Amino acid sequence: MSDTSRFDGPSSADPELEGIYPPTAEMIAEPMDPELSRAQAERLSRAWATPTGWRYWSSVNNTEVGVWYTLTAFCFMLLAGLMALLIRLQLAVPQNDLVSADLFNQLFTMHGSAMMFLFAVPIFESVSILILPSLVGARDMPFPRLSAFGYWCFLIGGIFVIGSIFFNVAPKAGWFMYPPLATEDPGPGSDIWLLGLSFIEVASIAAAVELIVGALKCRPPGMRVNIMPLYAWYVLVVGGMILFAFPPLIAGDLLFELERSFDWPFFDPTRGGDPLLWQHLFWIFGHPEVYIIFLPSIAIAAMIVPTVAQRPIVGYSWIVLSAVGTGFISFGLWVHHMFTTGLPNISLGFFSAASEAVVIPTGIQLFAFVATLMVGRVKLNLPMLWIAGGLAIFTAGGLTGVMLAIAPFDFQAHDTYFVVAHLHYTLFGGMVFPIIAGVYYYMPLISKKLMSKRLGRWSFWLIFSGFNITFLPMHLSGLLGMPRRVFTYPGGLGWDIWNLVSTCGAFVIAAGFAIFMFDLLTHGRRSALTPRNPWGGGTLEWTHDVPEANWGVRSIPYITSRYPLWDDPNLVERMDAGRYYLGDSAEETRETIVTSVIDARPLYIQPITGPTWITLVAAAFTGGAFIFPTFHMYWPAGICGVLAICTIITWLWRDTARPPKTHMADVGLGLRLPTYASGSRSAGWWAMWITMLADSTAFASLIFSVFYYWTAHPDFPPAGSAHPELMLVALAGICVALAWGATFGAREVNTHGRPGLARALLGGGALLSLAAASFMTLSVTDLSPKTHAYPAILSAITIWMGVHSALGALMQLYCLAGSTFGKLTPRYDADLRNVTLYWHFHALAALIAAATLGLVPLMLT
């Protein structure tokens, strides 16, 4: 008990943990009674049983949701790949008229958007949901229903977006939707892109929250940060990146949709807007996104390479450096997509320099892999073949990246096929190949069967050679001046032969994918069950059960090394016997252990929610709220929004943070743990914290927009424009501050055993938050947002604050109801602590918003 983690907050010096921790070697070595073990296994098995028949679709377990998620992402990838084939056919010969210019625009826009938003990012989430729990010996993700909700959102949003191409109304302004082309584009295409993908982005953030909490709080006892699997480090870094990268795009989407729907001129230069603002917001998302895609894929390599070398990874700390360093520096690169927009040269220099610097941490992990292979006893296998091919291709893409990061070279190559070649080399090498390697490597974990070695080799060599045949010539056609996104081109410019070669190569890639998909879908019928650890891996996922058992792990082990399977030959047998923690479920309910962040000390037993339809219903209503506005149907959208909120409240009320029956429970090995936690010990508190970090980033992007306009335009705010009513802004600020005080006070008096007073404070707080929302709205009623970007951006900030105040009031009322009906008590107060945390963030944001609305007009004019 020497290493209480202060990172966990003050409450973690744990007076409540009873019994012995850490366990002694004798305790772990003591054999289990076989009878008892069998009875426990039966109870666990019933608790974790997957529903059968049509109820199968109400599952929320990570093994089911992860598989659906991954397969759906692969389907979208195949569709986007078919679009690429059409694009290549059209470009095979000059002056081709296979598809029209308009359809061609839809095809390349949808190819890019679908590959990025419906495949690359979701595949990280889906694979992580699928394998992270087994990598860290957890039974499931901390919030399985949230994963299910995220999946259904992804499915609905994805079908909506990609389906639009079959109705000839797909977005067609390119995957980065530059205004004014995209804002002026007639038809619903741009709206489908904006609303459909915003919906999916929200699901991505939900997945990021869950994955971060999973990596930080659901590790097995004893798995300190210096011995956790490298994959978990990457998940942590990538989750953190999503929190800072996606929100600027969501803020941008909000502004963009306000312009499309209500003609608020954020990006219209004739009314004080600025198209470059969109480019900034998009690429602040867009460049980190490249690394959000790359890092988790390379994380798979970090798991495969030690297994192939049959030794621990060389340079564990160096790989952590590499992941964290890349995560940071990747946020300083976005302007290299905007080198030709006329920014000051010295600014271009900063981004050029950072783009060169990011190569260093990116390269370090590749050298660590090579070093591991050099000192190990390599047993080459199929996944390693894919990793090796991927690294070769990625390195070539990285080298052209170094070229493009040099601004004068980019001036020449910008928007040519050279860029197309570069980005496909990085994405295929950095993402597609490692992901396929991961599919081959982890398939024994998922289907309990191995995929075919022979078909795998065929598929590899077809895709590898096809890839180079397709994309290597694009470097040349690009340097010869062929621009991206042209639907056809005149002959005789030296481009003809290279385009024809590229088209042939594309079909070779397609053949390779066909073989891969055939094997993926049919290997279950062709092969026998695999041995448990077919590759000889050393990490916890290879303790999985063959055939499948739904409990994740039979018992949650006590871990003391990076490769426990190699270091402790008895581990699997003892896990199977139920020797370790939580080997039983007396009540036949789903549970897992939540541990501390740094040293993974056991903190409490977290109940895990089981199968339900409510996530599907909530996702359907949420989908309605996003999809109806595409067709300007605002009433149905509003109704769906309200129903979505009601559904989510029902879901939370019925199944989360209920007071437990007993305060402590036995988890085995002489340890008793609390069955409830609130505040910074609990997983829910961390989820709120992380969500609000993302929310604050989106808000910061709106505030950034105000100052961006001010910097870039001499007349911002324009002379003679109306300003927000200072008095009302001040009142709104005061009300928010008081509402925050009421919430904070309610938490304190509730803890000290005065729930009555807490209820009064919560009720008052809710009224104050609604008053704040009203005052802030009233303060901008004189502004006419259609006339200029200045009133428009201030009104957008008001909308943002109004929605957040209303949400804050809803949360206060939720706690009030909880306290009234006995869900929330002085001892079991997780909801109130989470809501207080929300209010810390909201109060700070509201004060900044009030300052922006009230003081900026005075200071900037």
Added chain:
Amino acid sequence: MTDGKDAEKHEFREESESLWRIAFAPAIWAIHFVVCYAWVSLVCVKFGGDPAVMRVSLLAISAVALAAIAWLGWRAFRQWNVRDTGDFTNPEGEAEDRHEFLGHAAFLLAIISAIGVIYVSMPLIIIEGCR
């Protein structure tokens, strides 16, 4: 002897808060980057002004950032404590190895952040004006 042990125990416990700490040096890089970008925008786009003054003051800020990173790096190197223990990789599941591992990671991140700050400062030396 027991005193020494207790002191060590205390030390390994103290730093448990440091998952944030490994991100301090990269955060300094990020702040430095944003300050450079914002200042150049204000001088070159909004207000005008003497680019030479801007460059010298930003280079001074770079020097401060580098000094701060160097200090963090030195502390992290001490925490890694490789000269006393001879342990470069810290693979054991115990408090001491976790402590030293976090020192090692922070030390490496300080190096990469310093390289980042130097790279980003180079345009200030090479490019003379706004255009």
